Amino acid sequence: MEFDRTLRRRRMHRSFTDEPVKIEQVLALCEAAIRAPSAGFTQGTELIVVTDPGRIGNILELITTEGWLRNSPTHSGLLNTQALIFPIVNKPAYLARYGEPDKADTGMAFEDAWPQPYWTVDASFATMQLLLKVVDLGLGATFMGIYHGADRLQDLLALPRGLEPLGIVCIGHPASTLATGSPSRRKRRGPATLIHHEHW
Ligand SMILES: Cc1cc2nc3c(=O)[nH]c(=O)nc-3n(C[C@H](O)[C@H](O)[C@H](O)COP(=O)(O)O)c2cc1C
Structure with missing residues (x-):
């Protein structure tokens, strides 16, 4: 698909049909994500892919309040x-990478020295690439924050302490093309209000 159209x-998309998504498509999404840039080429963003229907249901119930999804x-x-694809934020990988000899003069082997949390930046870049590949493949996805059940999710995913999901990406075939969520209630801000020339 042509790039501007993809954008x-x-x-x-928060509602899907029951049409299956091929595992090759899921893997293509992951490959798009891991091509993202990374600070110091740390390549610290790993992905957890869940395709087992029972596990998908359990996880969605776990991270939302009881009954909410169905209603x-x-x-x-x-x-x-x-x-489901979980982009995993791996802070320790970045602190270790910036402690290596070619990065030692940045002084960034310690968390307090970082101007921005590049572990989160990188996981976000990777997630955005994944979301654009979703469009390219004619699929739909939503990114959601994890507001409930984070501890139990950590165990369910067997995720080592210190590593955290950036959020959760749910993938399927869109049930509708209508806008849902905030864009159905708020106007998109135009370029004139968002782009500053030469200064703020
Ligand atoms: C960091 C972040 C967290 C989000 N969390 C949620 C969420 O928990 N649940 C949800 O339905 N959408 C979530 N969204 C989706 C936003 O609501 C959505 O991107 C925004 O309203 C713009 O709509 P669009 O992406 O359809 O253009 C999140 C998006 C971002 C970037």
């Missing part, structure tokens, strides 16, 4: 999610 078509007017079709 314009990208939006969060939500916007998210009920999220239970048809065919794959």
Whole structure:
């Protein structure tokens, strides 16, 4: 798909049909994510892919409040999610990388020295590439924060302490092309209000 069209078509889909997503497509999404740039070429963003339907259901129930998914007017079709991808934020990998000899003069082997948390920046870049590849493949996805059940999710994913999911990406075939969520209530800000020339 042509790139500008891909950018314009990208939006969060919170309701899917029950049509399966091929494992090759899921892997293509992951490959797009891991091509993202990374600070010091740390390549610290790893992904956890979940395609087992029982596990997908359990995880979605775990990270939301009881009954909410089934009753939500916007998210009920999220239970048809065919794959979950967790971009994993790996802070220790970045602190270790910036302690290596070619990075020693940055003084960034310690967390307090970082101008921005590049471990989060990198996981975000990777997630964005994944979301654009979703559009390219004619699929739909939503990125959600994890507000509930983080500790139990850590165990369920067998995620070592110190590593955290950036959030959760739910993937499937979109049930609708209509905008949902905040864009259905808020206007998109235009370039004149968002782009500053020469100074703020
Ligand atoms: C950091 C971040 C967290 C988000 N968390 C959620 C969430 O928990 N649940 C949800 O339905 N959408 C979530 N979204 C999606 C946003 O609501 C959505 O991107 C925004 O309203 C713009 O809509 P669009 O992506 O469809 O253009 C999140 C997006 C971002 C970037």
